[in-house]
Amino acid sequence: MDRCIQGSMCAMTIDGTHMGPYSPGTGMSMVYHYTVGGIANRFRMVKGGIGNLSKALVRALEAHGGEVIYKAQVKRILIEDGRAVGVELRDGRTLSARVVLSSIDANKTFLHLVGEEHCPSDFVHSVREIDYRNGYVQIHLTLSGLPEFTGHMAYINEGDMRWIASYIPSPEYVNRCWQQYRKNEIPEHPLSYYHIPSLLDPTAAPEGYHACTFFSHYFPCEVPEDRHRDMANIMADRVIAEMARFAPNFPEIIVDRAVLTQRYFEKAFGITAGDFCHGLLHPGQMWNRRPVAGYSDYRTPIGGLYMCGSACHPGPGVTGIPGYNGARRVLGDLEGTSAAA
Numbered sequence: 001m002d003r004c005i006q007g008s009m010c011a012m013t014i015d016g017t018h019m020g021p022y023s024p025g026t027g028m029s030m031v032y033h034y035t036v037g038g039i040a041n042r043f044r045m046v047k048g049g050i051g052n053l054s055k056a057l058v059r060a061l062e063a064h065g066g067e068v069i070y071k072a073q074v075k076r077i078l079i080e081d082g083r084a085v086g087v088e089l090r091d092g093r094t095l096s097a098r099v100v101l102s103s104i105d106a107n108k109t110f111l112h113l114v115g116e117e118h119c120p121s122d123f124v125h126s127v128r129e130i131d132y133r134n135g136y137v138q139i140h141l142t143l144s145g146l147p148e149f150t151g152h153m154a155y156i157n158e159g160d161m162r163w164i165a166s167y168i169p170s171p172e173y174v175n176r177c178w179q180q181y182r183k184n185e186i187p188e189h190p191l192s193y194y195h196i197p198s199l200l201d202p203t204a205a206p207e208g209y210h211a212c213t214f215f216s217h218y219f220p221c222e223v224p225e226d227r228h229r230d231m232a233n234i235m236a237d238r239v240i241a242e243m244a245r246f247a248p249n250f251p252e253i254i255v256d257r258a259v260l261t262q263r264y265f266e267k268a269f270g271i272t273a274g275d276f277c278h279g280l281l282h283p284g285q286m287w288n289r290r291p292v293a294g295y296s297d298y299r300t301p302i303g304g305l306y307m308c309g310s311a312c313h314p315g316p317g318v319t320g321i322p323g324y325n326g327a328r329r330v331l332g333d334l335e336g337t338s339a340a341a
């Protein structure tokens, strides 16, 4: 008999980890998801797409006199006498600042932009130990129709219930995927979830079409460059084949697809190993050890340099919490008050 509730909970325990459902410590990831996502861990969407959230944040910043400089990659954080005094951009421009906040991961911030020569050696060793092995595939599909579920899943065809679903039959199912992934193999029957945002928000796809996204865990971390594309496509084919077991029309309604792995996100956003957590959700990398022990208060060993992204407490996801806490820490330090972070 299937044990879907246990299977689904196991899938949540391994999200953002390099672990299987029976590995010690995975409870941390589940606690994290239920804490930041609320007790029902409800999936929320931004109307018009997640980009609208960024646009709203930019409007708020500009209303307070701020300015966003686009397409401006930071090449170096400028350090003088042990203090951060600004940044140098890739195009050669420099910007000076009273404080610098980094929302990228600790590895990139300290070992690439600051330079380890400016950091205490025990801090550098700790940063080097951060585990970023997070293997996944994100599949974006254009659909010409909607999946029609059959058999015992047919009930979700009603209303807009099928906008989001997964089928994870048991903890053993998740464990089988983990055992294959840890050997650098593609899971034979990948575990995945999908959502169809255009079912709730028609602006998410052109008229007559639907947008659909699958997220699937456990795409191998160590894949040779020349086999990467093929392996990503094999994994996507397997995810789609699993879906077709329950919605047989699914392959026929796919008009177009884009398959993105952690390697894409590494290249596109400069995230170490493509780990969207900026440091996995392992017990040794959470709470007062995030990003590393001794630096969970958003300050860093470099005066005037702060952290404010997912690498910090409490961790990843579109929560705004690390940014809020980091900003309060900076304000408290600048004002000489003790604003709690």
Ligand SMILES: Cc1cc2nc3c(=O)[nH]c(=O)nc-3n(C[C@H](O)[C@H](O)[C@H](O)COP(=O)(O)OP(=O)(O)OC[C@H]3O[C@@H](n4cnc5c(N)ncnc54)[C@H](O)[C@@H]3O)c2cc1C
Residues within 6 Å of the ligand: 072, 073, 074, 075, 103, 104, 138, 215, 265, 268, 269, 270, 271, 276, 277, 278, 308, 309, 310, 311, 316, 317, 318, 319
């Ligand atoms: C496939 C996928 C699916 C996800 N699904 C969800 C979900 O459903 N729900 C959820 O809550 N979270 C989800 N996440 C996680 C979420 O996107 C991240 O946790 C969140 O974006 C982290 O925010 P951040 O601001 O800390 O860092 P980031 O979003 O990584 O932002 C860092 C920014 O810094 C920029 N940058 C990097 N290097 C430089 C440089 N040298 N100079 C200038 N800029 C630089 C990057 O381009 C990026 O814009 C998902 C992530 C991925 C990859």
